[in-house]
Amino acid sequence: MDEIDRNITVALQLDGSAGLAELAKVAGLSVSATAERVKRLEERGVIRAWRADLDPVAAGCPLLVHILVTVAPGKDEAAFRKAMRRQAAVLECHAITGDWTYLLKVRLADLPALDAFLNDELRAQSGVQRVGTLLAIATVKETSILPVAPADPEE
Amino acid sequence: MDEIDRNITVALQLDGSAGLAELAKVAGLSVSATAERVKRLEERGVIRAWRADLDPVAAGCPLLVHILVTVAPGKDEAAFRKAMRRQAAVLECHAITGDWTYLLKVRLADLPALDAFLNDELRAQSGVQRVGTLLAIATVKETSILPVAPADPEE
DNA sequence: GATGTTCCGGTCAATTTCATCCATCGGGCG
DNA sequence: CGCCCGATGGATGAAATTGACCGGAACATC
Known part of the structure; x- marks a missing residue:
């Protein structure tokens, strides 16, 4: 490298x-x-795949929402993670530090779809105690280009 | 479509x-x-580009941080956006609803780099009033695959 | 300390695969 | 009945893949 x-x-x-x-x-x-x-x-796995980069709006997913979730500790958590992985609308799901447990990145077609997602997919999950919704008003920057680090000399 | x-x-x-x-x-x-x-x-612009998908860890950016920022209204905001666009470490920058103004997604090499980013790049920006850091402990899911919507019949 | 050997990485040339282009054919609609 | 859009097939061209050769560095040997 x-x-x-x-x-x-x-x-x-x-x-x-x-x-x-x-x-x-x-x-x-x-x-x-x-x-x-x-x-x-x-x-070496540095390049994982070759992908087509789509325009989210043209692809029919103009709505971008970040959702903070608090999940009660316990074995519900495994089910929650599995459910998030299954959902195509959930682009990202990270366990995070701070007051919340998870941060999701979700792309949807419109507000009714968001309503359906929050009620049917998220709050329906057992263990979910609190949900915070951050709706993206405008996207200043959105890229997948990783800032490849100068890297350690070894390897 | x-x-x-x-x-x-x-x-x-x-x-x-x-x-x-x-x-x-x-x-x-x-x-x-x-x-x-x-x-x-x-x-038609649905496919924007063809890209290599890299493994963030192998590429030397193992640290993922989401940063909530409150920026004072005013013309500082344009400078803030421009600065975010310039920063390679900032993968995403969205203006959002709620108590905060912006949500950033940032990838970095290590904690010292995070410290440097927060102090030198973010808090150094005039207008920045409050910064909240959400460090990703574990990534349950991270994909760029858009859930291509069934789409409206027209077009 | 000098020399020979081996290994790793780069260049060059030849083969083969793949995408692009063009002409033809069939189906749907006015 | 004629026109237009979309699908098929073959020919052309460019690209990636493969193999063999060359140079340099590291190590062992003399």
Whole structure:
């Protein structure tokens, strides 16, 4: 994971369809050497997948909501996590520090869908004690480009 | 944006490197017809880009923090937004309803980096009145796969 | 301390696969 | 009956994959 690998990963996050020729230029290597690097990044699990990046609005999910949840400790929690994983609308679910237990990122089509989600999916879960809803009014920035760290010299 | 387009977009979000042949099978169309669909999805802006999906830990950003920020109303706000857009560590920045003004999603290498971010980048911004930090202890789910809505018949 | 060997990584060339383009055909609608 | 949209098939072209060769570094040997 040297400087070259970092340049490659950044470039591939920005545009994975550019092709090896152009990637080789930013990497400063030959085409096949660049292909070797990319292959190794995949094998090492740094690159998990190649994905199409969709426009949420065009895809029919204009509503973005972050939901804070307090779940009572106990074995209900496993069921809660499983339910969150099953829900396609739940893009993220993190256990967090502070007054709340979980933070969800949810994308929905409209407010009725939000109402249905809160009542039927979330509050219906046993153990859920408190729900806080943070509706996104405007999205200033939303990217999946990871700031690839300068990384430790080893490895 | 019919049923076929929805199947295609879902499949391409899951794996964009499969190739047209396999995609055509899940779409139930010929290869060239499928290619035509994908091309139109790109032209219409539904598909914004093709990206490599990285493992955050392997990429050197194991720390995930959501930060709630209260910003004083005024023209400082434009500067704040611009600063957030500039910061590579800030993956998302949403203006939200409720007691807080903004919700950030930030990825960092370690706690010192978080400390530096909070002090040097966030609290240094004029207008920032209150900062709440939600550190992710565990990530139950984190995906970028949009739940492509059944969509309105028109368009 | 110098030399030879082995391994890792990069370059170059050849093969093969894949996507794109173009012409044709069938179905639906005016 | 004619027009238009969408699907099929084949040909062209560019891309990725594979293999063999070359150079440098690390280690062991002399």
